[in-house]
Amino acid sequence: MVTRWIPIVLIVVLLAGCAGAGGSPTPTAALAVPEATAAPTATPEQAGPPAGEGATLTVMTHDSFAASEEVIARFEQENNVTLKFLPSGDTGSAVNRAILSAESPLADVFYGVDNTFLSRALEAGIFEPYASPALEAIPDAFKLDQQARVVPVDYGDVCINYDKAYFAEKNLAVPQSLEDLTQPEYNGLLVVENPATSSPGLAFLLATIAHFGEDGYLDYWRSLRENGVVVVNDWETAYYTNFSGSSGQGPQPMVVSYGSSPAAEVYFAETPPAEAPTASIIGPDTCFRQIEFAGILKGTQNRALAEKFIDFLLSKSFQEDMPLQMFVFPVLPEAELPEVYQQHVQVPEKPATLDYETIAQKREEWIKAWDEAVLR
């Protein structure tokens, strides 16, 4: 009876062995579990000296989370802890995941809920309040939750980026306000993301609602539609396929992206140019401010360490690390911005904002109405 299974096992071993043979020089065992051979990968755990007998602190984040090895290693060393990160999709997916696993939480700390999802996370009661002493140094404007269930960590502005060369070449004035965008000279020049599927898309919709009010924003979008606004589903397509200022060299010279994108274009250029190829339009209400928060997940067994990690997120070293890792701004005023930011990023004086509770209440309604007005 046992012999019956031999051919199957044989095939499995053969195929797996063959699969392992190509492309990569290292694996020797045919059916090796990834863990067995994956040692040389740069993992968070290996970023510094071994943490010894220390505990493990798990941090659930969205996929855009990033940090320097050095900064993370220092925290691990100082607190004798191993940090484990759990990237869980985009912001919506990550928040959903945290809510669904609330009964037996997958992590100790959650990082990355923004003001468009905050209310939902707070209603679900997934956070334990923690009034971090580090909060004192943070401006009150960022502290949206009075009970300190979450602390603000970073912020960023969703702004319209434009392709400088295009406007210079065509001798076209850069629009300065939301109203300008409906002018005929900008017909077909703007690409935006669908607010139902994209976080910058939603942020831009919210900016127009903040500016024109609930009664006026749909009319504004109708005139944008008449003026040939292009809608795509995700930031990647908008930026890399449709936008003319990026590597994709698409047809539209204006895109809804981030205020920090021009700095990234310089930082990630093949040969860094003296001047950024793109810039942000920072008129009144043309940008929407997103604030990202972190909180301790209810039910953690590592409360003391989790508190330390929250303090660490607000510390100068982490706050100064964020801009080049995640292309967001530190909430800590004393954190210094990298040079590429100082030179190439424009910060709006009056970004649009909306009360986070209103956003949570109305988001579905707003998106549906937008869909009817713009897409149908």
Add this chain to the structure above:
Amino acid sequence: MSSAVAPTPGSRAQPRAVWGGSPLRLLLWAVPLVFLAVFFFYPLGAIFRLVIVSFWREGLDPSVVGAITRPLGFTVYQAALSTLFTMLVGLPAAYLFGRFQFPGKGLLRVLTTLPFILPTVVVAASFNALLGPRGWLNLLLVEGLGLTAPPIQILNSLPAIVLAHVFYNTTIVIRTVGSAWEQLDPRLEQAARVLGAAGWRVLAEVTLPLLRPAILSALTLVFLFDFTSFGVILLLGGPRYATLEVEIYIQAMSMLNLPLAGLLSAVQMACTLLLTVISSRLAGESFLPLAPRLRGEGLRRPESLTERAMVWGMVTLLGLLLVSPLAALALRSVTRFEANRGQRGAVEQGFTLDYYRELFVNRRQSIFYVPPIAAARNSILYAGATVGLSVGLGFLAAQSLARRSRVNRVFDALIMLPLGASAVTLGLGFIIVFNRPPLDVRSFPFLIPIAHSLVALPFVVRVLHPALVSIPQSLRQAAAVLGASPWQVWREVDLPIVARAALVGAIFSFTISLGEFGATAFLARPEFPTLPVAIFRFLSQPGALNYGQALAMATLLLVVCAVNIFLLERVRLNGAE
């Protein structure tokens, strides 16, 4: 095979015969079923329980009906259209691979498989590089014909969706139908021709009926893939189009309306079930046991002028449809575009290996930096485990399904279900149920290959099943009469015949895993980043280097996959030749 003589295929077996009275047969059945129960029905059940509880409490809003029918109508429509075009390209291509020998055949076969593994973001980028407003084809036409506007405007339209589906899924038809065609006994066609039947009549009355099970398998798989399409619709169709799967994603992730998302995925699964039952009914009547011929017996070089025109026309078509976007991608990854200099229209282009060089540098000292070799190795290891798991389980399932019975028909439909399950819903289900050791999404390394296997298993079963039922019972009986033990019968009769089908199944499993289908996004483990994960990380930030590195990584994914498929195809299974 158990020593009891199995009922002839097609006859209705009594329930007792299904179990064969032997505990071993029960085991054959039980292992894949337990796998499905634990890793599919349990997590999905947890989600549906949430949904039912919520609807029970809050009642059903009548607007729900519209929320279901609108995407459902479009989903069926675009899937039918896409499947039609995929079959129109795929069947002649299968004929090409099943009947003709021509130079470069092996290479073309590998190349036509590659679209299957590419992440949609990358496909969108390469379609854009080729067909976009500033794509190479448009630039060529504008310059060549002196036009003022790009003549091809296909992105964000229904044709783009159909084209992308043909691009992705033609390989399913080529592999399943092509390999069946290659094994078809050419003497039957010859006999018909000798008896005076015209070419088309041989095709209609001999060849196609014999290929019917394989064609139905391909049809079902292609339709299901189009039916649950997500990335293609989202990225190439644009915001005006939404399938059920897209709507599920929007409801679950953006509106945070889990009950509606759950309801939509229940509808999607019900459709899958219906479709599977219909297709298995249709196929069930047409299995004709037939001894497969030696590999390559029916193959010949194209001779007449029409044949040669057909072969090279088909090769050109496949090259244009399936290979040129890949080539555009690879080319783009070594092309420097000085977009930053702002000379629009006349972009300075040059050859560069910078993007590849940069892959090996952890410029920002990021903790999430992925060395390309490590990403490739992780991808291959996950894919290898997926092949092992799905081919092993697929063999058991197909072997027990080889006997037709009512119980088996249900079992067959159950196995196909994961193809129709929403990846979002299943992923959320995994999170709810697998959150404590030993099955913990945070630490159990096999959950990713398991999730991939759920999608791969239906493929393996679909390709193994027609091969297994085509084995004439008389062959097994003859072997048994001559004194072969059941194990010997299996090894000497069954295995050589199904070996090629098993290989096709293995290749599908491998590519499915490499392309990260299904619920992986929810199970991603940062310690073991795969190639697609690395691609997404690059594409999520602006900058020429990020874009270039994403394309370089995608090209690497293509190469890794091509090399492995090439090696897989060279595996000579026990007695396969």
